[in-house]
Amino acid sequence: MSNKHQIEAVLFDMDGVLVDSEAYICQAGMDMFAEKGKTVLAEDFLPFTGMGENRYLGGVAEKYKIPFELEKDKARTYEIYAELVNGKLFPLDGVKDFIAKCKERGLKMAVASSADPVKVNINLKEIGLQREEFQAVVTGLDIENKKPAPDIFLKAARLLNADPSNCLVVEDAVSGVAAGKAAGARVLALTTAFSPSDLAGADWITETLATAGDEVLDW
Secondary structure (H helix, E strand, C coil): CCCCCCCCEEEECCECCCECCHHHHHHHHHHHHHHCCCCCCHHHHHHHCCCCHHHHHHHHHHHCCCCCCHHHHHHHHHHHHHHHHCCCCCECCCHHHHHHHHHHCCCEEEEECCCCHHHHHHHHHHCCCCHHHCCEEECHHHCCCCCCCCHHHHHHHHHCCCCHHHEEEEECCHHHHHHHHHCCCEEEEECCCCCCCCCCCCCEEECCHHHCCHHHCCC
16 A cells, blocks of 8 residues: 555444443343343354344344344334433543544544444434534445445445545454455554454554554544
8 A cells, every 4th residue: 555645534433432332232132032032142142243233133033043023123122222321321432532633633534333323323322422523424224235345434435525545444343344444444443342363454453542542543
């Protein structure tokens, strides 16, 4: 890659980047399956993390051969989720400061989350971020192929009118790092859910946005 590229935009994944809601969506999924009379485990969801709720819930249903009505069961999971997170979600370390730094530098920003709009909206509201802070919000319903396919980041870059190779993708999932690299972006990986060795494909790896150095925005 030539060094002529200059950062234009930052594309944030949501879960594990702006907020850590993984435990709650996992609990909501477990509760939804429990209402069907099936006990599933938290670790059953791990392989499907970051791929969007269709796969997150559907993958576990397949594993146990549980009858699964996508729209109905997903809607119920989000209802349970909204109750579980009420007053309990906070922005992760460094989120507000990092967003302020992006604004200072005049960078465009987008949220690119595999989750459905309902969950994206609940999360942003709970952590006190306005949708207006971002020039674009792309969700799992806006794209055909979910992460690790690059579609979500390519769409976000297009909406921001930015060249994907001039975008910084901020991710925490293995599938998300792969998607960011496949889009041609530079990737900052946070170790919220996975170990540094799992995220080795990223350009920078750090614990939270609070520990990310200025070099991730100054290129």
